[in-house]
Amino acid sequence: GPSGAIRVTQRMETTIPGIGAAGDCVETWHRILQRPVYLPLGTTAHKQGRVAGENAVGGERSFAGSVGSQTVKVFELAIARTGLCEAEARTAGFDPVTIEIETWDHKAYYPGAHKLRIRVTGDRRTGRLLGAQILGHWRSEVSKRIDVFAAALFHGMGVEDLNDLDLSYTPPFSSPWDPVQMGAQAWMSAVKTGADKSFTADRPTNLEKGTQHESP
Structure with a gap:
């Protein structure tokens, strides 16, 4: 070929x-x-x-x-991707929008919380999910979360559709809105407001203090 x-x-x-x-x-x-x-x-x-x-x-x-799902462990970090990055999406003829968030892997009041960085790429015109990348501690369920994105990509879902997924929750493992869904919400917000730039899902001061202002 x-x-x-x-x-x-x-x-x-x-x-x-x-x-x-x-x-x-x-x-x-x-x-x-x-x-x-x-x-x-x-x-x-x-x-x-x-x-x-x-x-x-x-x-x-x-x-x-x-859809090209991959995960690698580098010392204490897990790095994963699935689908297309922004440059690949643009080359393929899409109109990509990419956002990046930083949030906790589970409720910050529960011991052992780690920060995750998540990038979500979707098509501006159609809202279709095109790809995602995640970086975090190797114990922070990076592989599980990239697999959620991969399943959505496999079935051609839109970014907004991720919010309707019935994902499991208990404080030691996640939040009522999983980080995958936080990324989807940040992407939708960026597209609707025209703020196509990096987005932090929680205030930096709150992240540093280890608190979250949402219901348990």
């Missing part, structure tokens, strides 16, 4: 009849871009391998595509 990797169909078939391929050597169907890209990931390789294996023995399975 154009990327230099092997071009395959969503059934993981190559251009040579009877020959399939999967994993890091092939192009991957991107659900947001709606085209094949080179995106070598272990999770993607496993899904593609399952599709290729089933079809090799007479099955009828198709690879649904990827």
Whole structure:
């Protein structure tokens, strides 16, 4: 294919009849871009391998595509992303708006709270969610939260739709509005007010004091 990797169909078939391929050597169907890209990931390789294996023995399975979800641990930090960043979204022809918030991973009055930084990118014209990135302590449920964004991206949800998700809550793990939803609300506010810039979900003084002014 154009990327230099092997071009395959969503059934993981190559251009040579009877020959399939999967994993890091092939192009991957991107659900947001709606085209094949080179995106070598272990999770993607496993899904593609399952599709290729089933079809090799007479099955009828198709690879649904990827949104590029990734997480890495660097010392005490977890860094995760899914979907498109702003530059990628703009190159793809979207009209992206990106906001960044800083908030607690769970209720600050409960011991062990850590700060999270979350970026949310959506399309200004349609409100569609395009991507997210999260940085935080490795114990602050970064992977769980990027997976919420990934599931929303997989199903083509809008940024505002994140507010309707029924996410679990108890003070040691989250807030009544999960940080994912705080990011969505900040994005909606930025688009409605025209304030397309970084946004802090809580006052810096409150963050430093370890307090939050919301109902438990």
